[in-house]
Amino acid sequence: MTLPELTRLAEAAQYRLADLADDEVESVKPQVINLHSVRRRLKSQTPETQPVDVATQASRIRYAAAYLEFLSGYFGADLPKEQRAQLKESTDIGMRALLSNMPMVSRRDKPGARHGLSPEDQNRVLAAIDPDSPINPWKRGFVRHRNWLIVVLLLATGMRRGELLGLQIGDLSPNSPKLTIVRRADSASDARMTQQVAKTNARELELRPALMRAVWEYIKVRRSIKAARRVPQLIISDEGEALSAQSITKLFADLRRACPGLPVNLTSHVMRHTWNERFSEQAEHMQLSDSVEERARNEQQGWADDSKMSKTYTRRHAQAKGRQVALKLQEALDAPEK
Known part of the structure; x- marks a missing residue:
């Protein structure tokens, strides 16, 4: 790609796909767009067009740059040494040009930014999803x-939607209330068109025994679906296929309709925000120092360690505190009595 093409790519990243000129977007296959042909519509032609937020644009450009850099290295590996060096130099120039178009993203909280659920809304959600609830x-x-x-698993662990959907039965410990989040890129065991993978570091999470028993009870019911026996993923559809991300989106849309008054932006990721807010409250109640709380949170969420806190003894202490806090905040999420 030439430098002007990279600039056009960065420019197109600020718009929704629906706002790009239909006659200038060439579909190669579903959800794949030929970016060489993308041009934004003129504002004078579409006054209703609104750009995505700058954080989304920045993420798109960052992912595009990472992918293009990967392609360069992939194909460059088969080139002679001199040509490989030339390609690397050209790639570096192109990536600097592309990333120079990435907007600055403020780290300050903005009005309307996503937050966790209030305690009242958490109770409403838990009441609605109870299997015996009349409003389920x-x-x-x-x-x-x-x-x-x-x-409940999203609220109890703060894991991402993709981590939950990528969880396999083999990731559960058979002898202790623990599960492991594993990163599986391009997994042959995931037949979904869009594979669900963990974005954060691999890690082990401990559950309260009552919640782990509920997981195994679900697995017993799951085994009654014949098609599911060939699927390693824990969370499946009622037809026995690994559940899709779209199904999770629909789950929360159904929940919002069943409980009028819940936040209109209630999604699986709001569960992650909720976990982190509850984690902070519990850490404060336990009087953890800021440094211990930060390390404990990073360990539980699979985030990179702070380089200033990378000593082994600090990590062990943080892991123990993290497990203690995580188990404490799950007390209200035990499985309903049968």
Whole structure:
């Protein structure tokens, strides 16, 4: 790609796909767009066009740069040494040009920014997803049980949607209430068109025994679905296929409709925000120091360690404190009595 093409790519990243000129977007296959043909519509032609927020634009440019740099290294590996060096030099120039178009993103909290659920809304969600609740929006018993488990696991662990959907039965410890988040890129065991992978570091999470028992109870019901026996993923559809990200989106849309008054932006990621806010409250209650709380949170969420806090003894202490806090805040999330 030439430097002007890279600039056009960065420019296109600020718009929604629907706002790009239809006659100038060439679909190669579903969800794949030929970026060489993308041009934004003129504002004079579409006054209603609104750009995405700067954080989204910056993320798009950053991911595009990472992918293009990967392609360069992938194909450059088969080139002679001199040509490989030339390609590397050209790539560096191109990446600097592309990233120079990345907007600055303020780290300050903005009005309307996503937050966790209030305690009242958490209680409303938990009441609605109870499998025996009269306002539970799902009809089938398996779906009710599965969706209860999905929401409770998200609230209990703060894991991402992709981490939950990528979780396999083999990632559960058979002898202790623990599960492991594993990064699996391009996994042959994931037949979904869009594979669900962990974005953060691999890590082990401990659950309260009651919640772990609920997971194994769900697995017993899951085994009654014949097609599911060939699927390693823990969370499946009622047809026995690994559940898609779109199904999680629909789950929370159903929940919002069943409980009018819940935040309109209630999604699986709001569960992650909620976990972090509850974690901070519990850490404060336990009087953890700021440094211990930060390390404990990083360990539980799979985030990179702060380089100033990388000593082994600090990590062990933080892991113990992290598990203690994480187990304490799960007390209200035990499985309903049968």
